[in-house]
Structure formats: C-alpha cells, structure tokens
Amino acid sequence: MIQLIQKNKLLTVLPLILLIWGCGKPTPKYDSKKVTGHEIVTLIDSYINGDEKAENRLKDPFELNILDAKRYRKVEIDSLKIDGVTFFGVLLQHKQPENNKFLIYDDTLGLLLHDKSLSGSLNYKRVEVGNKQFFSVIQKYSVKNIINVEYLKIYDIKSNRASIAFENYVEVSSPSLLAKMTTAFDKGNPLKLNFKLWGNASVFKPLTVEYKDEEGFSTKAEKWKELLKSYVRGYQTSEKITPIAEELPKYYNTRFDLLRMYLPAKWEIKNGVEIKSLFSEKVTGTVVTREKKDITIFIFDLEGKSPVRKHIKEINFNLISDEYNYSLYDSKLIKKEDEVTQFLLSKCENEEYLVAIRCDAKFYDNNYPLIYYMVNSVNVNCY
Numbered sequence: 001m002i003q004l005i006q007k008n009k010l011l012t013v014l015p016l017i018l019l020i021w022g023c024g025k026p027t028p029k030y031d032s033k034k035v036t037g038h039e040i041v042t043l044i045d046s047y048i049n050g051d052e053k054a055e056n057r058l059k060d061p062f063e064l065n066i067l068d069a070k071r072y073r074k075v076e077i078d079s080l081k082i083d084g085v086t087f088f089g090v091l092l093q094h095k096q097p098e099n100n101k102f103l104i105y106d107d108t109l110g111l112l113l114h115d116k117s118l119s120g121s122l123n124y125k126r127v128e129v130g131n132k133q134f135f136s137v138i139q140k141y142s143v144k145n146i147i148n149v150e151y152l153k154i155y156d157i158k159s160n161r162a163s164i165a166f167e168n169y170v171e172v173s174s175p176s177l178l179a180k181m182t183t184a185f186d187k188g189n190p191l192k193l194n195f196k197l198w199g200n201a202s203v204f205k206p207l208t209v210e211y212k213d214e215e216g217f218s219t220k221a222e223k224w225k226e227l228l229k230s231y232v233r234g235y236q237t238s239e240k241i242t243p244i245a246e247e248l249p250k251y252y253n254t255r256f257d258l259l260r261m262y263l264p265a266k267w268e269i270k271n272g273v274e275i276k277s278l279f280s281e282k283v284t285g286t287v288v289t290r291e292k293k294d295i296t297i298f299i300f301d302l303e304g305k306s307p308v309r310k311h312i313k314e315i316n317f318n319l320i321s322d323e324y325n326y327s328l329y330d331s332k333l334i335k336k337e338d339e340v341t342q343f344l345l346s347k348c349e350n351e352e353y354l355v356a357i358r359c360d361a362k363f364y365d366n367n368y369p370l371i372y373y374m375v376n377s378v379n380v381n382c383y
Contacts, residue, residue, distance in 0.1 A: 034107045037079050040088050048072055058103075059111040071095040076124040080133045087112070087157055089135040091124040102137050104155060104162040113155060113162035120149075121323045127154065127185040129211045138170060140323065143232050146239055146262075148173040148376065152183065158213055166209075166217050169228040173376065174235065175264060178369040179228055181221070193221055199369045202227060239264075259299070259346070259353050262377035264370070266291050278341075278356055279311040295359040297374075302352040312354055315343050326351075326380040333364075340364050342371070348380035 046054035048069045055069075074093035079086050090103040097119050104113040120141025127136045135155045142148055149172055156165035172179040177199035184192040190211070195204035210218040239262075269288045275298055276282045285308070288297035300308045317329035326348035334341045344355040355378055357371065364371055 035109055037077070037086075037088065040079075040090070040105070041077055044075060044077060044090060044092075048075065057109060059109070068094075068096075068099070071099075074122065078124065078126055078135070080126060080135070082133070082157055085160075087162075089124065089126075089155070091122055091137060093122045097141070102135075102153075102155070104135065104157065106160060110160075112157065112160065115153070115155075115164070118153075119151075123323070128187050129185065129189075129191045129209070129217075131188060132211060132213075134165070144235060144237065146174060146237050147232055147235055148373070149232065154217075156216065166220055168221050168225045172228045172232065173369070173373050175239075175262070175370050175373050177231065178372050179224075179231075181224060191217075195224060200227075200231075258348070258351055258380050258382065259301075260377070260379050260381055261297075261355065262374050263288065263297070264290070279308075283308050283311070294363050295357065298354075298356040298358070300354040302354055308354060312343070312345065317343070317345050320376070324379070325382045328376075328378060330375060335361065338362075342375060344375060344378050346378050346380050348382040351380055351382065353378075353380065 043054045043057055047058060050069065072092050072094050074091070076091040077088065079088045081087075086107040088105045088107075090101070090105070092099075092101040092103075094100055100116075100118040100122060102113070102115040102118060102122075102124075103111065105111055115137075118137065119139050121139070123138045123140070125136050125138070127134050134157075137153050137155075139151045139153070140149070141151075150170040152166075152168055152170045153164055154166040156163055168181065169179065170181050170183070178197070179200070180196045182194045182196075184194075186192075191209040193207040193209060195206070197204065204224055207219055207221055209221075212218070267288050267290055269286065271286045272284060273287045274282050275285055275287065278298060283300070285301075286299040288299065289295075300306065302309055302312075315331050317331055320328045320330050322328075326346055329345040329347075331343040334343075338361050339358060340361050341356055341358045344357070346353045346355070357374060359367075359371070
C-alpha cells in the first residue's frame with residue numbers, strides 16, 4: 001500500500017517535472033525523514049494526551065475519538081533491525097478491548113501492519129527463531145465467561161511488509177480441560193513446541209519449527225490449533241465465577257464481597273468456623289465443602305491485624321499474575337500423608353485474602369484441570 005501511494009504521488013507530479021525541466025531547475029526530492037525510537041515514544045505519548053498532529057503523523061490507525069486515547073491502559077514500544085532497517089512495534093491495550101492494537105512501523109513512519117484483532121490483556125515479547133528476530137504478542141482473555149485462553153501471535157517482516165506468520169493457543173483452561181503448549185525460543189535455534197493435555201485423550205508429540213525467508217515457518221501445529229478452536233467454540237455452560245458473598249447466608253457479617261472464585265455446583269459455605277488443621281493454632285475463617293467431602297476450601301480476610309498473618313510468614317509464595325488490578329500468588333503443593341494443600345494469596349490495594357485448597361492426593365491427580373482452574377480463578381474485584 002505504501003509503495004502504491006508513492007507511485008501515485010509520482011504520477012501526479014510528473015507533468016510538473018517535465019514542464020520545468022527546460023528551465024534548468026533541480027528535480028524535487030521526496031525522501032521521507034527517518035525517525036528515532038525516542039521520536040516514536042514522543043509521538044505515541046502525545047497522541048495518548050490528545051494531540052491530533054501526532055495522530056496524523058501516526059497515519060491515523062486508531063479509528064476512535066482522540067479523547068478516548070487517554071483510556072489506553074498499557075503502551076509498549078520496541079524496535080528490531082532487519083537487513084540494516086529499523087522497525088518499531090507498538091502495543092496498545094485499551095480499557096475497551098475492541099480498541100486494542102498492535103502496530104508495526106518502518107523507520108520513516110510507514111505503517112506496515114495494523115492488527116485490530118487482539119483480545120483481553122496483552123503482553124509483548126521480542127523473540128528469535130534461527131537467526132531472525134520477530135515481534136510477538138500473547139493475548140489473555142476469557143470465552144463465554146468460563147474458558148481462560150492464552151493465544152500467541154508472531155509477526156514477520158520481509159520485503160518491507162509485515163504479516164502474522166504464526167499463531168496458536170498457548171493455553172486453554174476450563175473446569176474439565178487443560179491444554180498447554182510450551183514454546184522454547186533460543187537464539188540461533190529452531191522454535192521448539194511441547195504439548196500437555198489433560199481431560200482429552202488426544203496425543204501430541206513435540207515439534208521443531210524451522211524458519212526460512214522464502215517459506216516462513218515449517219509447521220504451525222494446525223492439529224493442536226483446530227482441536228482447541230473446536231473445543232472453545234463448542235463449549236456450553238451456564239456456570240460463572242461467583243462472588244463469595246452471594247453464596248453466604250445474608251445474616252453473616254462478611255467482607256468477602258470483593259473476592260471471587262470459581263466453585264462447581266453443590267457447595268456448602270460456612271462463615272465464622274474455627275479451623276484447627278491448617279496452622280499450629282486454631283484460626284477463624286470461612287470453610288467451603290462439597291457434598292462428597294473430597295475437596296475443601298478455606299478463606300481468610302487478612303484485614304488489619306488478622307491473626308492469620310503471622311502464620312502465612314512461614315509460607316513461600318510465588319507470583320502467578322499481576323497483569324490486572326490485583327496480584328495473585330501461590331505456594332508449592334504441600335503434601336501430608338494422603339492429602340495435599342495449595343495456598344493462594346490475592347492482593348489488591350488495601351485488600352488481601354488467603355485461600356487454601358485441600359483435597360485427597362488422588363483427587364488432585366484425577367481432577368487436575370479443575371484444581372488448576374480454581375487456583376487461577378481467584379481474583380479481587382477492585383474497581
């Protein structure tokens with residue numbers, strides 16, 4: 001498209017050039033000025049702050065009211081060099097996901113790619129396959145309010161054009177299925193893909209993905225992609241992640257109105273219970289059990305000087321996610337005889353909750369997609 005515009009411009013000025021040729025005046029030059037990374041950053045910053053001149057220089061790819069640009073939550077800008085030419089990748093995550101963007105510019109602000117099909121929370125990463133660098137984006141979003149999806153896109157640049165060269169599901173998680181594709185990007189080496197699947201009998205062998213300029217990627221793991229696409233599209237459920245407070249009897253004085261977690265059907269929730277089995281001394285919290293008594297959830301509001309705080313100092317937590325308005329941490333799986341326990345810590349500004357999931361070790365192994373899903377469903381509604 002950029003080359004076509006340049007050609008049309010040339011055709012427009014050609015008669016003028018012929019007219020003045022005999023006058024001995026120099027031929028006008030139409031070279032585009034190259035921009036630096038600092039200028040790109042300044043332009044994007046100006047655009048987000050409502051500068052229409054900056055919007056025009058960026059080739060107006062945003063298609064929304066300039067005032068709405070202030071609602072972009074995340075902006076990431078990076079560059080890479082291919083054959084001596086610098087290219088810039090610009091990731092913009094908006095409060096309204098339909099306005100999410102990934103843009104690729106050349107070093108004269110020529111817009112090579114405008115990807116508008118990006119959902120949910122976005123993470124940018126520069127990757128390398130063989131001896132070539134690529135921009136990539138991982139999307140994290142939910143489908144039908146219950147399936148959690150992570151989806152990878154890798155963008156290729158060649159012959160001054162950009163395109164999506166590889167895309168696939170990195171993770172799909174529901175209460176009954178868990179699918180994970182791990183990607184190993186090592187400088188100078190092919191891309192290596194490994195697959196793990198729970199809740200489905202299909203088998204996927206590891207893949208080595210080569211890249212060649214003429215052919216692109218040697219394989220795109222289409223069978224994996226089609227299996228998960230079909231699963232996501234065909235999934236039917238009426239379940240949802242429920243605020244804990246909605247499940248509690250109304251006469252209980254509880255502050256769990258901010259905490260949300262997925263609980264399958266037929267759970268009994270009791271508040272103000274003395275719990276003796278988690279720590280060295282008894283504490284008071286909320287206990288959630290199923291009819292079969294095969295799994296138990298313990299919930300503690302860590303407000304103020306909660307006595308539970310001194311006990312969690314003995315637990316080592318690892319950060320799972322801080323991409324949203326809360327942070328979620330988990331502990332290593334604690335095994336004791338035939339039982340396993342997983343601790344989760346969720347923080348949001350001045351709110352903090354501890355969740356413990358305890359179940360039989362055999363139940364954990366046989367229902368791993370459910371446990372994994374429940375762990376990652378814990379969140380705090382801090383809006």
